[in-house]
Amino acid sequence: MLRVGLTGGIGSGKSTVSGRLGELGAVVIDSDLLAREVVAPGTEGLRDIVAAFGEGVLAADGSLDRAALAAIVFSDDDARRTLNGIVHPRVAARTGEMMAAAPSDAIVVHDVPLLVENGMAPAYHLVLVVDAPVEERVRRLVAARGMAEADARSRIAAQAGDEQRRAAADVWLDNGGERTVVLSEVDRLWAERLVPFEVNVREQRVHGAGSPKIVDYNPEWPAAAARLIARVQAATGGAPVEHIGSTAVPGLAAKNVIDLQLGVDSLEEADKLAHALAEAGFPRYPDALTDTVLPSHPDPEVWRKRVHCSADPGRPVNLHVRVRQWPAWRYVLIFRDWLRAHPEEVAAYAAVKRELAPEFAADGGATRYADAKSPWIQAALTRAVEWSGGSADRPW
Missing domain, CATH: 3.30.460.10 (Beta Polymerase, domain 2)
Incomplete structure (x- = not known):
């Protein structure tokens, strides 16, 4: 099994890359989706969140009102730590289950927004970082998610910067231009690096450096x-x-x-x-x-x-x-x-x-x-x- 970490700042278009890798045959584990799953209605995760933050974080249908919760935790470090203590262990457990269920010859892509911030890079064979210029990311967040511009900039500033991400990146994917460009780069990465890398790991085979140059x-x-x-x-x-x-x-x-x-x-x-x-x-x-x-x-x-x-x-x-x-x-x-x-x-x-x-x-x-x-x-x-x-x- 080849473990690939995938990350990128909010608005970078990471989902474009993870979607393509899934189409090519990767087993994609999306931390954001798992974070929603573990606090869905009826789960222990949601019950613990309500116990910690009150009934005001519930929507009318009994689901989690994410906007209400974000308003509480975004600027309060203690509240954010409490939330992370509820959600992160459950996401980690589900991730472990999905990793264990993947085929032995799988290329597992773990999509983790805060991979760099949480120091997770050494756990993977390879780390892919998706990037786009800040102004393009702000434009996407405003247009696609309906965020206020000030909110978008605040969220970008709260995440790891380019220097931190570049230090963690084995592969840097520029997603600031046409979608077809980054998809073509992902296709080439899959064929020329990820697939042979997985085979080499599974067969415990070295990849020779070739003649001296x-x-x-x-x-x-x-x-x-x-x-x-x-x-x-x-x-x-x-x-x-x-x-x-x-x-x-x-x-x-x-x-x-x-x-x-x-x-x-x-x-x-x-x-x-x-x-x-x-x-x-x-x-x-x-x-x-x-x-x-x-x-x-x-x-x-x-x-x-x-x-x-x-x-x-x-x-x-x-x-x-x-x-x-x-x-x-x-x-x-x-x-x-x-x-x-x-x-x-x-x-x-x-x-x-x-x-x-x-x-x-x-x-x-x-x-x-x-x-x-x-x-x-x-x-x-x-x-x-x-x-x-x-x-x-x-x-x-």
Whole structure:
């Protein structure tokens, strides 16, 4: 099962996207609909709301008068917390039931208006954010919902802003133009990313990054790494994770592959985490691996590690699982931090990458390319260890 979180500000047209995903075959769980369901006439939810806020929140037919309730809770934090305490647990329970009932090969789209505000992003394999310019959102709310303009602007201002949503978004869908444009984008996303992503997760299959191709530094890499780190930590119970490798060094040209380092106390612990990581979208790379571009050590076992890669066709990831007490964990961090502190070394490393990558473009993988970089990296690691206060003779 692939879990996709869908969110967007009020008036962004999120329902357009969720509707299309449903047409394409997704199992859509709409939190707004569930919130209505759990307070429908005759439910315990409605009885608890009346007990908390009085008979004045009921319409003439006995249903919930949403406008009357909104007038009470919108500007009163305590009242809003009381309402959330009634509704949210019931919505969560129904969501869990619907998730459990979905087929094992489903793409489940969880439509949650306050996904960002409630910090829910790490629970999903992918988060889609639907956006539209504020003025367009105001126009829609006034025209389609009959809101007063001041009310529309107030509600928009009360929600997460663009910066917060962009930090959570794996995919940003601009729904400010013609409806056909965003629908076409959703169709492409479904075919090229969501469907193969689901298959890879279900079959615990990595999606290879392909031949080495060096691109300019992308300032969005750190935010992507932060989202991935949150998912890995959610899957592993908060284990330490670091953004490492070239994409962790500002200004450094690199392959568009995020490298992360997950710390464990033993390789046995790493193996116990393998299933949870695979379920979270990071299947284990099948071969046993050893760090090779590292100094000699009396015990070569300390260079052993596990590697997981992304199942997401749209975001290549290498997740290196290393024992924190072994030297490789520290060594990788020293190299990253040394590069961050030495712009001239960043430029030199980028030149080596750009020179070597074309030679291996037809390989279909990056193994020979990595081997070709080894002489430069070996020499650079010696300088990095000395910079950190260590000894080039005993860097570990």
